[in-house]
Amino acid sequence: MQTQWLDSIRWDASGLVPVIAQDRDSKAVLMQAFANREALQLAVQEKRAIYWSRSRQQLWRKGEESGHVQILHDILLDCDGDSLIYVVEQLGGIACHTGRASCYFNRLGPDGQWHAEGTVLKEPAHMYRPAPKD
């Protein structure tokens, strides 16, 4: 497959581009992260959402620990080439590490406070293996 399409993307100073994951069926915005060139190329090859983790400074195959893989159906690029959407099928119906369907569960109320909404579908303790004992 050609990689010319990667040259159409306006990468930021760190070589990253923001990526929005949107659920193909519910249209919910599930999460937003970043991708570098390699993450995008692998995402297309492996047909799953792959990001670049800025905190861990490594490729992040979404769901590699939790099993909540995002099957990649489409990639959309915006008008000025600096923002992407991964249109995905969210396995397990859970995108967030808190066990919720979407990461955007805090809503600003008229009282000027954030209110956590969204059902916790699975306890995080059941989603991730405990850290190995040394």
Next chain:
Amino acid sequence: MQTQWLDSIRWDASGLVPVIAQDRDSKAVLMQAFANREALQLAVQEKRAIYWSRSRQQLWRKGEESGHVQILHDILLDCDGDSLIYVVEQLGGIACHTGRASCYFNRLGPDGQWHAEGTVLKEPAHMYRPAPKD
């Protein structure tokens, strides 16, 4: 109104946070831009989507030229506090400066090329005033 909610946001090194505009009704992702503290505070006060334009280095009241204002219905914050959604009603049904409903109209095809989709609902020449003659 309190401004404590602004302190819950994890601003990047430039004092910005990515903001996704999502259509309240169609759930379409319309665009993605950035906001600083002032843009967010004013967005809440004025009940419309306000961003920080990185290219122009100034506040950007969406629709101030085109009339395609985004009425702000909700603000959602993600689990780790570094990404926002403006849930909006898009006046005129056009978010993109190309005259399309959404800015994400380029789809990556199986041929490895971007394909522009989405109907141009209004010609850009009719959306913006010509630059003033000097």
